Amino acid sequence: MxxxxxxxxxxxxxxxxxxxxxxxxxxxxxxxxLRNPYTLNNLNLIGLYVIAVLGLNLFTGYAGQISLGHAGFFGLGAYGSAVLTATYGWPPWPTMLLVALAVAVVALIIGMPTLRLHGHYLAMATLGFNYVVHIILVQWDEVTGGPSGLSGIPALSVLGLSIDTDMKFYYLVWTFALVALTLCLNLVRSGVGRGLAALAQDEVAAATFGVNVKRDKIRVFVLSACFASVAGSLYAHYFSFVNPDTFSIFKSLDLVIMVVVGGLGSIWGTLFGVSFITMLPHWLEFLETYYDIIHGLILVVILLFLPQGFVTGLADLIRINLARRRLRNAGSRRLEEDMVDAGATRRP
Amino acid sequence: MANSTPPLIQVSNLTKHFGGLPALDRVSLTAARGQVTALIGPNGAGKTTLINCLTGVLSPDRGEILFDGRDLSGLPPHEITRLGIARTFQNLRLFPRLSVLDNVLTGLTIQAGSSMLEALLRTPGLRHRERRLRLTALEALDTFGLVDKADLPAGTLPYGDKKRVEMARAFVSNPVLTLLDEPVAGLNSEETGQIAALIRQMRLYGKSMILVEHDMDLVMSVSDHVVVLDGGKRIAAGPPEEVRRNPLVLEAYLGRMSVTA
The missing domain is CATH 1.20.5 (Single alpha-helices involved in coiled-coils or other helix-helix interfaces)
Known part of the structure; x- marks a missing residue:
């Protein structure tokens, strides 16, 4: 060779x-x-959301389940880390791990009853969860600081190096994002990943071929909640300040829009979806009052014309057209071969 | 027969009602190892209900299904798959957005393992296993004449190819028993001939099959044993030649035809 x-x-x-x-x-x-802090700040935000949205894309895009509550898990991660490190002085890294485990338990408890539901009912149940989390964050002031939020969250440090600048955090958050990306790419290229894609398209058929539908839905829900929790913890340490409004149901909706723009089930598309939606307000500053309307419009237009999401939808169109063309060519080639066999093109 | 090995499938007094209407009424039948057992009957006879009970999609009201001496009642579909029962669906149930190869690979879900940690970390063991499974799936696609379409989205294939993908997906895991639910419905005579040849080939390999089918020519040409259902009851069972001459069977088919004609 x-x-x-x-x-x-x-x-x-x-x-x-x-x-x-x-x-x-x-x-x-x-x-x-690009050394200016403004750009780095945006890239850091994108990195944070990439982690959360990758998890949500596994659950929504790949396994086909809707969640309008992922900002709740994001918030639990952020406030968990914030309260335990700022108020009680716990060390940040072990706290982040512990909070993620606690969020996994919460997701398990929420997921077991709600994942029996489908479609609108699942959307409502997860939305309700996010609403409850938001109310607790606002009302329980002695712990969460109430509507005005919680400040003084310590910065993270790696091997004695304090992550106290935008540039340092940039390398930290994108390391996390790339690890998350790799984990997701690994998962979708395994039997478990194929099982998730199968149950998204046909639960009965998936079960017939050995996919444990109920268990797999819960597992991917818990996994995606952990991703959101870690993203939340990083968020808290980066901004050193958290506020309940960052974790409202509207944030959940934004996360879903990022998944849809990136494309359902497209791991790579997630990078595009998150970047696009995070940068959009900066490009359309003059339309500030209408952000929610614009986000809504984007969602409606994409779901109307490319129900699989923007990137996946386009990729599918190309894939299907290429496949059709190949099948057509194969068909006409077979016809030519038949004609040759029959001697139709043979010349004396 | 003096043979002491129990039949592969032994169904006794299986009963299933849908809102008071009996879809299956005390049906008993057996399917032997290494043979093709055909399940025939007019529309609404209960054939698909029986298949759905066998695969755990439906749970029967009463009665017993023994597979290899083991009671299947109460087991969920993925557990029954684990015991070695695979199936195809009457109305195609491929995963349209997955490639043909990935569709066949879903037939190997059990073999692929279900550890999420292993999948997330893509361990060398998993990598090795995935490569082996891909080869197995490609071999199955080769047997069913689809290897050149392995990377196409299953939804784009013509109907006849889709039927064969379903069969490849069912047989890829080397199941103990395969349930074929109307494998030639909607196919032309050439495609039907291909499927018949594949069923015979699988039988030569020693596979046990239960075949639900309307196409009498196919049933008569490939099966060893025929069970006839009508209105949820078993009305006849035996070798194809014998069943073909059974007056009850003729009435079930022809009698109904003369009413609708």
Missing amino acids: SAFRKTWLFTLRHRTGLIVWLLALVLASIPLV
């Missing part, structure tokens, strides 16, 4: 991993070029 062919096969076999490393390289070099 030639060296070129070997390299080519290696590239093909490890294409997903190589793309992730390439992305890491690009992301690592961005701050070397």
Whole structure:
């Protein structure tokens, strides 16, 4: 085998991993070029939301279940870390892990009854959960600081290095985001991932081939809640301030819109969806009062014309058209072969 | 027969009502190892209900299903799959957005393992297993003549190909028993011939099958044993030639035809 062919096969076999490393390289070099804090701040926000939305995309996009409550898990992560580190002085990293585990338990308790529901009912149940979380954050002032929020959350530190600038946090959050991305890419390329994609399209058929539908829905719900919780903890340590309004049902809706713009089930699309929705307010500053309307319009238009979401929808259109063309060509080729066999094109 | 091995499937007095109407009424039947057992009967005879009870999609009201001597009642579908029962669906139930290869790979869900941690970390063990499963799936696609369409979305295939993807997905896991629910419904005679050849091939490989079908030519040409249902009751059972001449069977089919004609 030639060296070129070997390299080519290696590239093909490890294409997903190589793309992730390439992305890491690009992301690592961005701050070397763009040093202004405004851009870095936006990229940090994108990184935070990428972590949460990747989880939600596994649940909503890949496994086909709707959640309008993920800002609740995001908020529990943020406030969990905020209260325990700022008020009680717990060390940030172990706290983050502990909070994520606690959120996993909450998600399990919420998920067991609600994931028996479908469609609108599941949407309502998760929305209700988010609403309850928001009310607790607002009302329980002696712990959460009430509507005015909680400040003085310590910055994270890695090996004695305090993550106290936008640039340092940039490298931290994108490391987390790339790990999350890798975990998601791994999951969807496994039997468990195929099972999730199968149950999203047909629960009965999935169960017939050995997918434990009930268990798998709960597992991916819990996993996505953990992702949101970790994103929330990072958020709290980055801004050193949390406020209940960041974790309202409208944030949940924004997270869903990010999934839809990125495309249902598209792990790569998530990067696009989050970036687009996070940057949109900056591009359309003159329309500030109408953000909610614009978000709503985007959602409606995409769901009307590309129900699988923007990126996935476009990719599907291309995939299906290519497939149709190939099948058509195969059909006409077979016809030509038949004609040759029959001697129709043979000349004397 | 003096043979002491129990039948692969033994259904006794299976009863299932839908809102007071009996879909299955004390049906008993057996299916032997390594044979094709056909289940026939007019529309509404209860064939699909029986298949759904066998796979755990429905739970019967009364009666017993023994698979390899083991009682299946109360087991959920994914547990029954684990015991080695696979099926195809009467109305295609492919996953349209997954590729043909991934559709067949869903037939290997049990073999792929269900550890989420292993999947998230993509351990070397899982990587190795995935590669082996892909080869198994590609082999199945080759057997069913679909290997050149492996990477196409299943939803884009023509109907006849979709039927064969369903069969490949059912047989890929090397199941003990395969339930084929109307595998040739809607196919033309050439495609029907292909499916018949595939069923015979699978029988040569020693596979046990239960075939639900309306196409009498297919049933007569591929099955070893025929069970006839009508109105939720078993009205006849035996070798194809014998069943074909059974007056009760003729009445169930022809009698109804003369009423509707």
